[in-house]
Amino acid sequence: xxxxxxxxxxxxxxxxxxxxxxxxxxxxxxxxxxxxxxxxxxxxxxxxxxxxxxxxxxxxxxxxxxxxxxxxxxxxxxxxxxxxxxxxxxxxxxxxxxxxxxxxxxxxxxxxxxxxxxxxxxxxxxxxxxxxxxxxxxxxxxxxxxxxxxxxxxxxxxxxxxxxxxxxxxxxxxxxxxxxxxxxxxxxxxxxxxxxxxxxxxxxxxxxxxxxxxxxxxxxxxxxxxxxxxxxxxxxxxxxxxxxxxxxxxxxxxxxxxxxxxxxxxxxxxxxxxxxxxxxxxxxxxxxxxxxxxxxxxxxxxxxxxxxxxxxxxxxxxxxxxxxxxxxxxxxxxxxxxxxxxxxxxxxxxxxxxxxxxxxxxxxxxxxxxxxxxxxxxxxxxxxxxxxxxxxxxxxxxxxxxxxxxxxxxxxxxxxxxxxxxxxxxxxxxxxxxxxxxxxxxxxxxxxxxxxxxxxxxxxxxxxxxxxxxxxxxxxxxxxxxxxxxxxxxxxxxxxxxxxxxxxxxxxxxxxxxxxxxxxxxxxxxxxxxxxxxxxxxxxxxxxxxxxxxxxxxxxxxxxxxxxxxxxxxxxxxxxxxxxxxxxxxxxxxxxxxxxxxxxxxx
Amino acid sequence: xxxxxxxxxxxxxxxxxxxxxxxxxxxxxxxxxxxxxxxxxxxxxxxxxxxxxxxxxxxxxxxxxxxxxxxxxxxxxxxxxxxxxxxxxxxxxxxxxxxxxxxxxxxxxxxxxxxxxxxxxxxxxxxxxxxxxxxxxxxxxxxxxxxxxxxxxxxxxxxxxxxxxxxxxxxxxxxxxxxxxxxxxxxxxxxxxxxxxxxxxxxxxxxxxxxxxx
Numbered sequence: 001x002x003x004x005x006x007x008x009x010x011x012x013x014x015x016x017x018x019x020x021x022x023x024x025x026x027x028x029x030x031x032x033x034x035x036x037x038x039x040x041x042x043x044x045x046x047x048x049x050x051x052x053x054x055x056x057x058x059x060x061x062x063x064x065x066x067x068x069x070x071x072x073x074x075x076x077x078x079x080x081x082x083x084x085x086x087x088x089x090x091x092x093x094x095x096x097x098x099x100x101x102x103x104x105x106x107x108x109x110x111x112x113x114x115x116x117x118x119x120x121x122x123x124x125x126x127x128x129x130x131x132x133x134x135x136x137x138x139x140x141x142x143x144x145x146x147x148x149x150x151x152x153x154x155x156x157x158x159x160x161x162x163x164x165x166x167x168x169x170x171x172x173x174x175x176x177x178x179x180x181x182x183x184x185x186x187x188x189x190x191x192x193x194x195x196x197x198x199x200x201x202x203x204x205x206x207x208x209x210x211x212x213x214x215x216x217x218x219x220x221x222x223x224x225x226x227x228x229x230x231x232x233x234x235x236x237x238x239x240x241x242x243x244x245x246x247x248x249x250x251x252x253x254x255x256x257x258x259x260x261x262x263x264x265x266x267x268x269x270x271x272x273x274x275x276x277x278x279x280x281x282x283x284x285x286x287x288x289x290x291x292x293x294x295x296x297x298x299x300x301x302x303x304x305x306x307x308x309x310x311x312x313x314x315x316x317x318x319x320x321x322x323x324x325x326x327x328x329x330x331x332x333x334x335x336x337x338x339x340x341x342x343x344x345x346x347x348x349x350x351x352x353x354x355x356x357x358x359x360x361x362x363x364x365x366x367x368x369x370x371x372x373x374x375x376x377x378x379x380x381x382x383x384x385x386x387x388x389x390x391x392x393x394x395x396x397x398x399x400x401x402x403x404x405x406x407x408x409x410x411x412x413x414x415x416x417x418x419x420x421x422x423x424x425x426x427x428x429x430x431x432x433x434x435x436x437x438x439x440x441x442x443x444x445x446x447x448x449x450x451x452x453x454x455x456x457x458x459x460x461x462x463x464x465x466x467x468x469x470x471x472x473x474x475x476x477x478x479x480x481x482x483x484x485x486x487x488x489x490x491x492x493x494x495x496x497x498x499x500x501x502x503x504x505x506x507x508x509x510x511x512x513x514x515x516x517x518x519x520x521x522x523x524x525x526x527x528x529x530x531x532x533x534x535x536x537x538x539x540x541x542x543x544x545x546x547x548x549x550x551x552x553x554x555x556x557x558x559x560x561x562x563x564x565x566x567x568x569x570x571x572x573x574x575x576x577x578x579x580x581x582x583x584x585x586x587x588x589x590x591x592x593x594x595x596x597x598x599x600x601x602x603x
Numbered sequence: 604x605x606x607x608x609x610x611x612x613x614x615x616x617x618x619x620x621x622x623x624x625x626x627x628x629x630x631x632x633x634x635x636x637x638x639x640x641x642x643x644x645x646x647x648x649x650x651x652x653x654x655x656x657x658x659x660x661x662x663x664x665x666x667x668x669x670x671x672x673x674x675x676x677x678x679x680x681x682x683x684x685x686x687x688x689x690x691x692x693x694x695x696x697x698x699x700x701x702x703x704x705x706x707x708x709x710x711x712x713x714x715x716x717x718x719x720x721x722x723x724x725x726x727x728x729x730x731x732x733x734x735x736x737x738x739x740x741x742x743x744x745x746x747x748x749x750x751x752x753x754x755x756x757x758x759x760x761x762x763x764x765x766x767x768x769x770x771x772x773x774x775x776x777x778x779x780x781x782x783x784x785x786x787x788x789x790x791x792x793x794x795x796x797x798x799x800x801x802x803x804x805x806x807x808x809x810x811x812x813x814x815x816x817x
Contacts, residue, residue: 058640059640062638062639062640062641062779063640063641063643064640064641064642064643065643148778149773149774152638152773152776152779153770153773155638155779156635156638156769156770156773157770159634159635159643159656159769160635160766160769160770162634162643162656163631163634163635163655163656163762163766164766166645166654166655166656167653167654167759167762167763171654172652210763212766212770213767213770213771
């Protein structure tokens with residue numbers, strides 16, 4: 001529109017050329033100028049109806065882009081002529097004086113040159129003369145055909161530009177700078193001019209060049225080229241936020257393929273299991289909010305984090321709190337724990353052995369919660385032995401550390417997951433579960449003998465008589481709960497007692513307790529629902545200790561092999577679970593609070 | 604109308620990378636040949652540090668994914684060999700019936716051949732032993748990362764090949780429709796036909812009068 005020298009082009013062609021310049025500028029700056037990225041931009045209109053909500057400029061070349069006002073606001077005004085080249089320099093600015101070569105101006109890492117050249121003066125090349133010939137014949141049909149070709153060519157070229165802009169190394173840098181919240185000494189800037197300032201010889205030698213195939217117009221040609229620095233060394237210094245080779249974790253806790261879940265699904269006592277967990281949660285919660293019953297005022301998870309390790313009791317509480325989270329979510333204490341919940345670092349029961357060796361979570365401070373309980377083992381006599389349960393080794397679903405993990409916050413998360421799943425399946429699948437359960441644990445149902453635990457964590461013959469008894473009792477409780485949810489408290493109590501006993505006896509016993517906790521955790525809610533005034537459990541503390549011990553060991557071991565991507569995935573899962581639990585827990589709020597107040601008297 | 608063909612550079616890749624690579628390439632071609640209004644959608648490759656652009660058409664994404672799944676299934680049955688995926692664009696015209704064509708005839712105006720050599724995941728190189736050793740050591744990891752880096756650079760080359768071809772050869776493209784051009788994605792499907800091409804494809808090739816340049 002502003003062009004004067006290219007007046008020979010028909011107005012339509014003129015318009016195409018002008019819009020081509022504008023669109024090119026838009027595309028380039030969208031992926032080079034901070035905060036103008038379309039990456040995270042979600043359009044209001046669904047992609048299936050691309051025409052809806054499109055702006056006038058989107059229709060040019062059928063390429064809908066995000067608004068890029070900074071670049072285009074006055075484009076039509078400051079563009080003097082289409083004959084002027086449009087030169088866009090992408091400049092890397094270093095606030096750090098050390099790496100600044102050309103004082104203050106930064107380094108040009110990309111130069112885009114968009115140019116329209118006419119054939120008029122020379123009339124030289126074949127195309128020009130051909131076009132002139134056509135022009136002389138004044139054939140509007142041919143002109144229109146050429147216009148169509150020009151427009152189509154521009155459309156394709158702009159798509160290529162859109163892609164190339166993302167393939168060049170500066171794009172990674174751009175994303176890096178745009179995505180990282182931290183203050184970075186580097187920044188990208190751009191300079192738009194209408195003349196090509198020659199590079200120095202050194203700069204030129206450093207750069208690579210790429211020229212797109214030009215587009216023939218009626219009286220000239222449109223060309224687009226880029227010079228770029230092929231390797232941006234600055235990128236090496238930046239923290240790698242680029243996608244690591246992501247691998248699907250098939251065995252993570254929530255995965256349907258996980259055996260652990262399978263076990264839960266097969267549990268006959270969908271509603272039962274939570275009873276015990278409910279108690280421990282209540283208990284821990286009471287520690288937090290109770291009238292200073294026994295222990296030192298337990299810090300909220302957030303508070304305890306920095307000093308979690310030095311005091312054995314604190315970690316214990318932390319883990320308990322984690323366990324109690326679901327309940328807290330439904331109670332007033334919910335907010336405090338929210339951040340904590342999201343910290344669950346990993347699928348606790350992931351079978352992959354690679355997770356075991358680590359001793360602490362890398363980097364992420366949030367994970368310290370998990371590791372804090374590690375110290376606790378002292379409190380429980382059998383703590384040291386717990387992590388290495390003898391039989392778990394051979395089992396795929398539960399590696400030793402996995403067993404230990406069970407009662408930990410992770411365990412809790414598992415329980416919650418199960419809870420969610422149970423909630424979905426509860427109504428119609430209970431029977432199926434019972435049946436499938438029997439497939440795994442024949443002994444339990446018939447009360448004859450325990451060849452395996454339901455979780456397949458370990459072989460039962462490694463358990464002593466008492467443990468077996470406990471297990472049976474546990475089963476009984478579970479079955480009872482299936483039928484009568486209201487009696488769960490008694491069952492809980494019994495189970496807790498058992499668990500307390502087992503914690504001091506042998507690692508296997510502790511594991512048994514953990515397993516039971518796992519199973520019982522989900523049904524907490526049911527227990528809460530049914531009993532408004534639950535019996536105060538007297539011996540849960542030992543169970544809790546066991547839990548924390550094992551938890552500590554397992555979490556630390558499983559942490560190492562995890563990547564940030566894994567953790568992110570898990571966090572998402574946990575968040576979903578948390579939300580579902582929160583929703584479900586709201587209705588039970590009153591009941592849970594009542595129950596919690598009773599548990600204050602923990603030793 | 605002549606049919607332009609583009610043979611893309613062969614990529615040597617592992618089965619698990621097929622999806623990533625084929626998505627990237629197919630969508631890049633579609634992006635360059637979908638001249639109706641699109642809202643570009645950036646997509647990051649899973650295995651490579653490459654961002655490509657999709658048209659933002661869910662139906663197309665679904666179609667591509669389905670075809671890729673079929674191809675992956677075929678590859679599982681025919682490991683360690685070179686194979687081809689062909690993306691063809693055509694016009695459909697109702698024409699005079701000939702002795703073995705239907706009422707409508709497909710006039711192919713462009714074909715893209717994506718050449719892949721799927722290698723055994725355990726050991727790269729053209730290993731024919733089915734019992735490849737499981738490499739867990741650091742050396743294997745190093746090899747695999749260097750192999751992936753090489754593949755990434757090859758994908759870059761292929762993408763630029765697409766860009767160059769798409770911009771250089773465009774006179775044959777029909778008028779811009781208000782939707783995506785007619786197209787088909789052909790994958791090898793039958794072991795008994797030449798190069799795995801199924802007879803359906805061969806028949807269409809014969810019909811269209813554009814022999815595949817194999």
